[in-house]
């Protein structure tokens with residue numbers, strides 16, 4: 001595990017993105033690009049199995065991987081969903097609740113340290129001029145950590161820390177990206193869902209599961225992920241804080257695209273002094 005300082009300004013600049021740049025997710029139904037500001041925000045992606053959540057998630061992870069100013073923390077309950085990115089992850093946790101908890105606690109402690117430091121210098125949030133990485137914590141599949149693996153105590157502890165990171169992490173440079181194929185109230189309680197500034201609902205089987213992702217009442221107003229046809233893979237409703245849901249389609253990265261991006265990301269991250277664990 002590494003929580004490095006970001007690359008020194010006097011090193012040779014290398015190509016790459018920044019987490020302060022918009023993240024490209026795909027295209028809205030009217031042809032406009034979907035580019036979201038993920039810094040100081042969190043994102044929840046959910047939908048029934050096979051609806052396109054992993055493809056959508058890969059766009060976010062790709063952006064993080066291509067950012068020398070991001071420390072990439074990947075929690076992959078299935079081991080294989082995010083496995084292609086493993087070489088560029090600073091932290092990779094597979095289906096191991098104990099390791100997951102250890103890492104989550106470390107991240108929570110780091111967040112608290114950052115807040116202490118911000119407090120000391122009388123500031124509210126970290127910015128792109130701070131010599132510190134933004135942590136992108138990606139959790140896929142949420143339900144495996146919160147209700148399937150480990151003891152009830154461990155699951156509750158996981159959810160408690162996750163909620164704290166989602167609630168307080170943003171200003172300290174911790175972005176949470178959470179994904180699940182189980183859009184039900186026990187996996188995405190309202191109190192957790194409401195902390196996510198961005199919510200992406202891929203196809204759901206019921207109106208109520210669509211509402212569990214996007215927020216109560218949207219389905220009855222016509223923004224309903226249960227109306228997405230099964231063959232429309234990658235289609236979703238995106239809700240951005242304070243807005244109304246918009247229908248979009250994820251950009252698709254093939255495995256071959258991802259291999260290429262991983263090679264490139266490795267180059268960027270190591271030449272910038274950012275070496276993955």
Ligand SMILES: Nc1ncnc2c1ncn2[C@@H]1O[C@H](COP(=O)(O)OP(=O)(O)OP(=O)(O)O)[C@@H](O)[C@H]1O
Nearest residue numbers: 048049050051052053054055181233234250251252
């Ligand atoms: N944006 C897209 N464009 C084209 N095809 C897509 C897109 N998104 C998904 N698909 C197709 O749908 C398949 C399933 O997508 P994906 O693996 O992302 O589903 P999922 O919701 O993550 O499933 P699970 O929850 O079971 O992991 C992909 O293998 C791909 O063939």
